[in-house]
Amino acid sequence: MSNNRSFKISRVLVAIVFMMAGQSAFAQKWLPGYFIDVKGNKTDGFIYPNPGGKGPIQGEGFINFKESEKAEPYSLATSDLQSFVAGKDSFVVAHAPGNETWNKQEFDFVRVALNEEIKIYATRGAGSGGGGGKKIHVSPGVGIGAGTYGAAYGGGLGISLGDSGGGNRTKLTYYYGGNTATMRHLTDENFRDIMSEAMGDEPEVVAQIQAGKYNLRSIEKLIQYFNKVKAADKR
Incomplete structure (x- = not known):
């Protein structure tokens, strides 16, 4: 009888572990947030900032979005957006400054690391490297705070700009400026x-x-x- 009870308890514990693992996997992939479209409209939902694969528009970065956990996701390119907030971090659409390219992309998302009169932007897309292009990786960490277009969500995850395609880590590049149009290298x-x-x-x-x-x-x-x-x- 005792062995049977222990077996049932073990099964319950295993089920809890798998449930927690599933929740963790979802958190690492989809984050609560919102996006601001090109017309200034705000839409709340869940954002997957590192979808991988080919985006809807060549030469542009993109994200995946869904309005609820069970909703059908769809892709949004930089042409569709002004900005988005995922987890604790804020991202805005930017054009690579000067004669630069960001992993063969004209437009991409840059993280707003500091949102003051002089802003600090961060990206790992700097340079003209090939491979799979820049990827934004979700990682545990302390969020940077309020986003450019409003307060960021207070979840337990932040976003860091991760390694480039193929797993080769590229240098994190910082820019400064009053806005993305005036960005210069820090x-x-x-x-x-x-x-x-x-x-x-x-x-x-x-x-x-x-x-x-x-x-x-x-x-x-x-x-x-x-x-x-x-x-x-x-x-």
């Missing part, structure tokens, strides 16, 4: 001046930047620190 040489100006409303943070406590390789930690100080000031 470099080791201009980092201290640009970030001090972008975060000028928080003297405590600027002092750390000027003291050399942060650089281009630790920019995400700097942004988290800035958001923490800014949130504390609003209390």
